[in-house]
Amino acid sequence: CEHVEQVRLLDRFSNKFTNGTLYLTATHLIFVESSSNNSTSILHHHIASVEKLSLTTTGCPLVIQCRNFRLVHFVVQRERDCHDIYSSLLRLLRPVSYQELYAFSYNPKQNDQQREEGWQIIDLGAEFERMGVPCDQWQLTNVNRDYKVCETYPRDLYVPITASKPIIVGSSKFRSKGRFPVLTYFYQEKKAAVCRCSQPLSGFSARCLEDESMLQAISKANHNSRFVYVMDTRPKLNALANRAAGKGYENEDNYSNIRFQFVGIENIHVMRTSLQKLLEVIGTRSLSMSDHLVGLESCGWLRHIKAVIDAAIFLSKAVTVEGASVLVHCSDGWDRTSQVCSLGALLMDPYYRTIKGFMVLIEKDWISFGHKFADRCDQLDGDPKEVSPIFTQFLEGVWQLTEQFPQAFEFSEWFLLQIHEHVHSCQYGNFLGNNQRQREDLRMRERTHSLWAYLMSEKQNYLNPFYSLAYSETHPVLEPSTLPYHFKFWRNMYHQFDRSMHPRQSILKTVLTLRENSREAEGTLQALENVSLYTLMIYEGPMEQSLDVHAAPPTRCDPHSLQLQHPPATSRFPHSWGAYKPQRSAAAGGGGRAGGGGRGGGGGGGGGGRGGHREHRHGEESGGEQWQREQEAELRRAGRDTQQRVGQRGASCCQPGVWSGAHDLLRPNRGIVGY
């Protein structure tokens, strides 16, 4: 483990810095602050790039850009040390084989059985059963049992009952990478199917009877609709261009009963560039409001997010309102297709909006259907042109929906952020490799651990306190607005590690803490009640009982054990705590009739930043870095003594530790019940 002392960690948006020591381990780069022993640790796999800038008076700057949007700026006093770290990192951050990835050495102290149980949490067979498949129209096919028909698909595939093996094989030969149309979601209520595939190899005029039969079979499997939608998620121009390469899109004349539709989501290269531009804009110091908004517009990021959600809404409407089946594809059917199918299903099915269901959704539409996580997330040293934030866009799409429907999701944005973190961490086996076949070859289930097991064990941290089952029952299908102002910049993702950007107090964290307090208080209440009963018994009860007491002196013991010893038969206490239910407050009254009053659309919900989750994100730091900097410059211009401390704003602001007092309430200040 190498280490370098006297390293400075600069804050990205202000002139603040901390001194400390930099350690380089086999898996992490760790910075330990000398004043506080706080540490920042960065997994090597998270590092996207390392840059050594030219020497300055304070030392040699080292800028590290991470895939989770952390950007750290070190200044190492001696250039040689800096160079050593730099070259070590360069070596470490370009693993060439899967075996080098962290997942293969990561050991959360579990035995083989626990590990295997972790992998069994998600069962896609059970998921299709939940949807009602197999059924009279859809069946499980074994054509891909050995990955012979399509090696980027999973083994188990669901197809229309009328699609024979020759049709399947024929169709797969007419589709890019052999990715023929298969079922991904079944909307039981209307027997409508969502299918996915890659583009047809139609060129300018080629056709394939088996492929046509395949689509016919999909259409016939749904009696509610005379036609099936074919959604080509690409812009028309891209699809046209593909024809020259012998690929393309379905000709409506050749396929009976299809309705063909372009959706216009851009390709991986456009998305990659767009995110780069976005990060450039928001990484600018002293960014003006105007540059921020112009940058947001010109990078196109939110436009792309909206395009993906628009497509998902189209899909959801076609299925749930029209009852039509839909076949979704793009070029290879593993990027845009995954985005649209999964977001569409999320809109249609409340199950996918639960923690477990969301894992299932990712497992199904992303992992098993062969989204190329290894290439897109740059897990191994590969082609930089294959890298693209497609999955990040999906997570952001989900976040945008949680903003519109704060009660519809069981999880909070912390869950999304944590998944994003681990898609890039290479710490768990789930996302490694490009497809299931590769994962089996690497024996991932035997050699690595599953992220889902870890997230499940941490479930409490990811709950959305506003989640309402009743809401999901009354709103099984979400109908988001697509007006542009509903799409917002996701600060907690792209500035995740930039403390100064976030609200100083988090509603989400506060409410979660309160709920936790309530749970504890319920327990205390129960215990207290039992103690009071007991006390009353001593006070009023017959002599024999108090003798019992002497036999087993219960005072000053754990109230919970009291509860077991003396279950209250009937409550003699004035209040009955038995079924304690919160009482809803009456809804806020309306305003004065003369145009006054009126409630200001409670913006209090769903928003808020993230709390000290994973790190002390809302520490005792002061905010307002940017005006600070601008002001410093101005104060200096105003000619004041430069020696006076400017911007040395320490601890005075401003996390008042809002609810810390609540815990104290639980502790008795005096009396009988002792913990």
Place this chain on the structure above:
Amino acid sequence: MEFAELIKTPRVDGVILHRPFMPTVEGTLCLTGHHLILSSRQDNAEELWLLHSNIDSIEKRFVGSLGSIIVKCKDLRVIQLDIPGMEECFNIASSVEALSTLDILSLMYPFFYRPMFEVIEDGWNSFLPEDAFKDLETMTDEWRLSDVNKDCTVCPSYPPLVAVPKDVDDDTLRKVATFRHSGRFPVLSYYHKKNGMVMMRAGQPLTGTNGRRCKEDEKLINATLRPGKRGYIIDTRTINLAQQAKARGGGFESEANYPQWRRIHKAIERSNILQESLIKLVEACNDQSHSMDRWLSKLEASNWQTHVKEILTTACLAAQCIDREGASVLVHGTEGTDSTLQVTSLAQIILDPACRTIRGFQGLVEREWLQAGHPFHHRCAQSAFSNSKPRQEAPVFLLFLDCVWQILRQFPCSFEFSESFLVLVFDHAYASQFGTFLGNSTAERAKLSLPEKTVSLWSWVNRPQELERLTNPLYEANSLVIWPSVAPQSLLLWEGVFLRWNRSSKCLDEAYEEMVHIIEYNKELQNKVNSLRRQLAQLETEDPLLQTLE
């Protein structure tokens, strides 16, 4: 004048009301002197009561014999009324137009409104300068309350009583008043208890092109400095604008004459530019186009968020000078009635926890806006839909509220009031049954006998049932200075005002209620735990048996 003269058709049946995200209502439309009323005359059905003074503009459309009027309100709501019959529609439209543009203060609704509630505390007497001064006296004896302006002749826009340095006499004040724009001599705005530093506000000094000086002015503001300490003058205008002001008799404090002061120029825009910005922003918010690029570029072009950022930044600067640099501050722009007040009031929100309570915020609005002479009548005469050429209207106060909302978003547990309180204050500043925001100054209000003839908004707000509705359930008193982030990524569009009528807030409202309910449940539980504990303790002391067990 009789209102009846203006009402050509008092009543039309079969009118259909369209509002976004709400079901249409069919009913009878009635016009009264102050209201447009639509009632379906069915039990439980909602009625529309719209103050004429809330109407910003009105448009007519005809399709065959069916006429529609589109009513755009100052609270940014847009509604449509389908009126059968061309003549009726025309009459209604012109009547509403006439009634909503009546510019005679004494005919405004507050003079006719009689409260249907019990006034517990008369809001007109709740925030008197002499009471505020009493609080100040408990902290310092360096200031006095001067009645030099008792008949409002020295400075027409100041209240009769103002706090000034103790050693400066009224004659000096009179002289200083002649050297400051509109007679607005420097007065105390805020005393920072923690370190005894002060914030003052004034109009620009009238130095003119030949650099006129006023020894009394220098003496006045120097009287607030500690020996050997420097103060800061924050001029809310850019240096260029301040230079240009000299040609019109205005100007700024020169280094030569004010050597103990450092001057900092900021760039808060003037009222006509702010008004244009509001119009553009609201236009963007009402654009039903689904194009992301169009929305972002319109939002950017409106410059609204830029103004929010600039005002907040300046307020943070003032607060920083006081709290961090331990220096006194004088804030002014041109008149000292607009950007100056934005800065001084926001700095107090940042510095003073008292201003973050419901009552404290009312006091702040009274002191720093109403009594400080912000011309509400002029500024709030129209909001974003006015067709006429803007005269003196500007969303100066709305921008202040927006900035408060930004800080509230960043410190959601540090304010006693919730967003709905800010929205309520915004609504009433533009159209109200209460007299609080009528007139341009204390003098005008006194002349109109507002305190005697109208009800104060605060009388209505400061009742338990209203307070409950406006209280932030997350509030926990926070005695610290709260520094907001002013990075563009941290500042949001105030949807509660600008998208209030353009989105369905049902989901958000329900989530909010869920939050309230989680908090209330927790409080209830804690109370029960505590009371049970007390009872147990009681039993323990009474019960000899338990005592022997100790």
